[in-house]
Amino acid sequence: MAEAENFIQQIIEDDLNSGKIASVQTRFPPEPNGYLHIGHAKSMFVNFGTAEKYGGKCNLFFDDTNPSKEKTEYVDAIKRDIRFLGYEWARECYASDFFDTIYEFAEKLITDGKAFVCDLSAEEIKNTRGTLTEPGQESPYRNRSVEENLRLFREMKAGKYADGEKCLRAKIDMASPNVNLRDPVIYRILHATHHRTGDKWCIYPMYDYAHPICDYLQGVTHSLCTLEFEDHRPLYDWVGINLGFSPKPRQIEFARLNVTNLVMSKRYLKKLVEDGSVHGWDDPRMPTLAGLRNRGIPAEAIKDFCSRIGVAKANSECEISYFEAVVRDYLNAHAPRAMAVLDPLKLTITNYTGSEEVDFEINQTAENAGTRKVPFSGELYIERSDFALDPPPKYYRGKLGGYVRLKNAYIVRCDEALTDENGNVTEVRATYLPESRSGSDTSGVKAKGVIHWVEANTCKEVEIRRYEHLLRDADYAGQDFSERMNEDSEHILFGKAEPYLAEAEEGTAFQLMRTGYYKKCTEGGKLVLSEIVSLKDNFNK
Numbered sequence: 001m002a003e004a005e006n007f008i009q010q011i012i013e014d015d016l017n018s019g020k021i022a023s024v025q026t027r028f029p030p031e032p033n034g035y036l037h038i039g040h041a042k043s044m045f046v047n048f049g050t051a052e053k054y055g056g057k058c059n060l061f062f063d064d065t066n067p068s069k070e071k072t073e074y075v076d077a078i079k080r081d082i083r084f085l086g087y088e089w090a091r092e093c094y095a096s097d098f099f100d101t102i103y104e105f106a107e108k109l110i111t112d113g114k115a116f117v118c119d120l121s122a123e124e125i126k127n128t129r130g131t132l133t134e135p136g137q138e139s140p141y142r143n144r145s146v147e148e149n150l151r152l153f154r155e156m157k158a159g160k161y162a163d164g165e166k167c168l169r170a171k172i173d174m175a176s177p178n179v180n181l182r183d184p185v186i187y188r189i190l191h192a193t194h195h196r197t198g199d200k201w202c203i204y205p206m207y208d209y210a211h212p213i214c215d216y217l218q219g220v221t222h223s224l225c226t227l228e229f230e231d232h233r234p235l236y237d238w239v240g241i242n243l244g245f246s247p248k249p250r251q252i253e254f255a256r257l258n259v260t261n262l263v264m265s266k267r268y269l270k271k272l273v274e275d276g277s278v279h280g281w282d283d284p285r286m287p288t289l290a291g292l293r294n295r296g297i298p299a300e301a302i303k304d305f306c307s308r309i310g311v312a313k314a315n316s317e318c319e320i321s322y323f324e325a326v327v328r329d330y331l332n333a334h335a336p337r338a339m340a341v342l343d344p345l346k347l348t349i350t351n352y353t354g355s356e357e358v359d360f361e362i363n364q365t366a367e368n369a370g371t372r373k374v375p376f377s378g379e380l381y382i383e384r385s386d387f388a389l390d391p392p393p394k395y396y397r398g399k400l401g402g403y404v405r406l407k408n409a410y411i412v413r414c415d416e417a418l419t420d421e422n423g424n425v426t427e428v429r430a431t432y433l434p435e436s437r438s439g440s441d442t443s444g445v446k447a448k449g450v451i452h453w454v455e456a457n458t459c460k461e462v463e464i465r466r467y468e469h470l471l472r473d474a475d476y477a478g479q480d481f482s483e484r485m486n487e488d489s490e491h492i493l494f495g496k497a498e499p500y501l502a503e504a505e506e507g508t509a510f511q512l513m514r515t516g517y518y519k520k521c522t523e524g525g526k527l528v529l530s531e532i533v534s535l536k537d538n539f540n541k
């Protein structure tokens with residue numbers, strides 16, 4: 001058998017070895033109330049990945065017990081994002097598929113004297129729950145007869161009562177040290193239209209009650225969820241035991257993924273979309289899977305990240321720079337190289353006439369990536385920041401009288417800088433050394449700096465989009481992030497790109513030499529290069 005890589009896999013191996021289970025069945029259980037984010041990628045990695053490893057199956061289970069927040073749009077987006085990561089679900093199901101059975105199980109609990117209809121308001125229930133140190137108070141309705149409970153519950157279902165007028169509670173123990181076991185509400189009245197069952201129901205089961213039932217009905221062996229459900233496990237088990245489930249699914253909790261500088265809750269992400277802070281759920285700055293995909297981050301890099309952070313029992317926070325380093329690693333190995341100038345400055349080589357093509361290595365880190373041709377002439381654009389009239393010490397790029405190498409082409413000496421009335425450089429004039437061509441340099445001149453460039457007559461206008469994090473600081477913004485929003489996280493520049501980029505396949509990720517990793521796309525005929533990740537780590541470790 002495969003080697004267990006974490007405590008969950010260890011439990012599963014023990015269960016397989018002891019014969020407790022014959023095969024592994026898990027489920028990935030999103031609530032369709034928003035788009036998936038990178039935290040869900042971890043959950044998928046655990047649920048799909050573990051099932052895959054042991055030759056088992058993982059279902060896609062939509063937890064749609066909350067009709068007012070759920071939408072079919074989200075169901076479709078979630079499926080798209082799971083496919084993007086390359087996972088395949090065995091079965092697609094919904095909590096709502098099981099509403100009839102969930103209801104019948106509630107009648108069974110009532111018949112067994114284990115559930116009762118309560119007339120207390122939500123407020124009163126909360127106020128009589130007790131505290132961590134004091135027991136709660138029993139509801140005055142706790143001892144209704146089975147017959148009365150059944151009649152009232154059926155009336156609830158038939159729509160006789162208004163929202164909140166009554167509810168169904170499990171009869172467990174108001175003095176339990178675990179507050180979740182103090183007669184929890186298991187059904188509530190809600191006159192809401194459900195995205196799948198329409199107006200069939202006006203009562204809906206609560207998550208803690210419905211989830212173990214849905215797991216059982218799907219044949220789930222291990223119900224893998226995040227740590228905040230640990231305190232709910234006794235209730236999960238209570239439901240299974242009192243409904244006589246055999247074999248009973250086992251809930252195992254693992255740590256959530258938290259990442260600095262990222263908002264990671266569907267509720268807050270939704271707010272960003274609704275208040276126009278971002279262009280949509282798939283805005284490249286969003287930590288949603290749709291956003292990451294749109295940003296140009298490959299699925300393999302996301303899965304690699306999930307695998308490297310591992311699965312632990314204790315919560316922790318991951319630096320965003322770590323995620324970026326993983327993405328950079330992947331792109332360094334896979335992305336073809338190209339040149340574009342973000343802030344163009346004209347460079348004229350006064351002793352060069354005609355044009356030629358120079359060889360350019362497609363990816364020097366990949367084996368056999370080969371070379372391609374790049375047009376070159378005496379009229380070029382270089383990066384404005386690669387020339388200095390008043391250079392600081394150790395500045396090896398363009399400066400008057402200094403030599404600098406044009407990447408994959410020639411060494412030039414900058415002779416003259418033309419300026420406008422404000423003293424801004426508008427053009428640099430240079431001479432090249434004909435015998436300094438890259439690959440066959442016999443000039444004997446050592447140029448310490450190498451700069452990128454594009455040929456002026458063949459290059460394309462390009463819109464460049466650069467991004468900063470949505471959150472200004474590194475603290476995990478689990479709660480109110482509004483004060484930490486970076487109001488200026490998107491920057492649009494207009495540059496010049498070599499023609500190769502205009503012809504490249506849509507969506508390709510490139511390393512723009514000395515600049516960063518960018519995704520190529522075309523929007524309304526316009527060439528756009530949008531930043532995926534910087535070339536180097538900009539963040540303090």
Ligand code: ATP
Nearest residue numbers: 029030031039040042043225226256257264265266
């Ligand atoms: P959100 O607060 O973003 O809505 P959620 O937990 O309510 O998150 P669900 O749709 O209920 O979202 O989550 C589906 C599954 O993904 C659950 O099992 C949940 O535990 C898991 N999950 C959600 N966020 C994370 C995270 N940050 N790290 C790991 N797993 C997560």
Ligand code: MG
Nearest residue numbers: 030031033266
């Ligand atoms: Mg949720």
